[in-house]
Amino acid sequence: MQRVTIIGLGLIGGSIGLGLRRWSSQNAKGGADALEITGFDTDLEQQSFAKKINAVDKTEWNLINAVKNADIIIVSIPVLASREIFTDIAPHLKSGAVVTDVGSTKAQVLAWADEILPRTVSFIGGHPMAGKAQSIEAAEADLFKGATWCVCPSVHAGEEAIRNVLGIIAAVGAEPYFVDPNEHDAFVAGVSHLPFVLSAAMMRAVSTDGSWRDMKTLSATGFRDITRLAAGSPAMHRDIVITNREAVGRWLDTYIAHLQEVRDHVASDAEDAPEKLLAFFDQARDARAEWSTQTNREGELLQSTESELNSAGNISDQLGRMLFGGLGRGRKNLLDRDRGVSSRGGANGAGKDPKKPVRR
Helix, strand or coil: CEEEEEECCCHHHHHHHHHHHHHHHHCCECCECCEEEEEECCCHHHHHHHHHCCCCCEECCCHHHHHCCCCEEEECCCHHHHHHHHHHHHHHCCCCCEEEECCCCCHHHHHHHHHHCCCCCEEEEEEECCCCCCCHHHCCCCCCCCCEEEEEECCCCCHHHHHHHHHHHHHCCCEEEECCHHHHHHHHHHHHHHHHHHHHHHHHHHHCCCCHHHHHHHCCHHHHHHHHHHHCCHHHHHHHHHCCHHHHHHHHHHHHHHHHHHHHHHHCCCCCHHHHHHHHHHHHHHHHHHHHCCECCCCCECCCCHHHHHCCCCHHHHHHHHHHHHHHHCHHHHHHHHCCECCCCCECCCCCCCCCCCCC
16 A cells, blocks of 8 residues: 655645545555545644545644655645745655655756755656646545646656656546656746736736726626636745746746737727737637647547537627627628628639638
């Protein structure tokens, strides 16, 4: 029986525990579960709730006792707290133990692990690309099913240690993805960290306006969707940005440049300004369509966009027709007709079909 300790019993730690306990029961031999899972959290209420929902076999109020006999330690805490935890547990880890984490940044965490943890221990950085609410009350065994789980082994990690971490990933239903830690941080800065910074900026921009009290009564699904990430843990967001400053800063510069581009088009009274605005939104829509139609090896959509794709026709076109009838197809068609451009793409009908998203 392998002994697993989970440090940090929030949404991610609790869900890992639920997934591993289910797998452990399903793979029991001789009446004994395959794993013994111990949970530790500085919040004793979190510990109690984790035990109540059977996310762990037992809890331990003392961190040293929680890790000293563990074969695998899963660190599920805010990124900036990792260095302190590594320092606290390092002298008490048994030889051959495996330490892994689930933090949103990897380069800094691996540097701390290399600096602090003994060479008799293998560290494998990890990052499951899944999540929702922050509390353990939302934990579920299937949270990671089909999700990508980034794997960044340290240079000192042994093959057996890596296999153990891959076993944990498989047990909770996720798909491993080996990636260089610096490359990981650059990628997730764009697709994960930038979105919550923008969400927070959007929320602050409108909520600090003098008209917010009246304006918020008009907000609907678009505003809700864009600002959802602003409801996340401020401490977690701070830690992520601080440990990934360079990459987040680069993506913010890129985003600001695109905002400035559309701002210039909005302010311009040039004759071609409407067409430039249309091109701006066209490019974004096409990129979104390409992203939303990605599939896995089984042909299933990766991004849970079934509801979008099952709707007949382009969503924006549908909304336009509902609100404005035939005129909802857009001013571009009227302009093209006046210029003698057919709906099939070229002057007088010559040319290729307009670009359409293709389902993969």
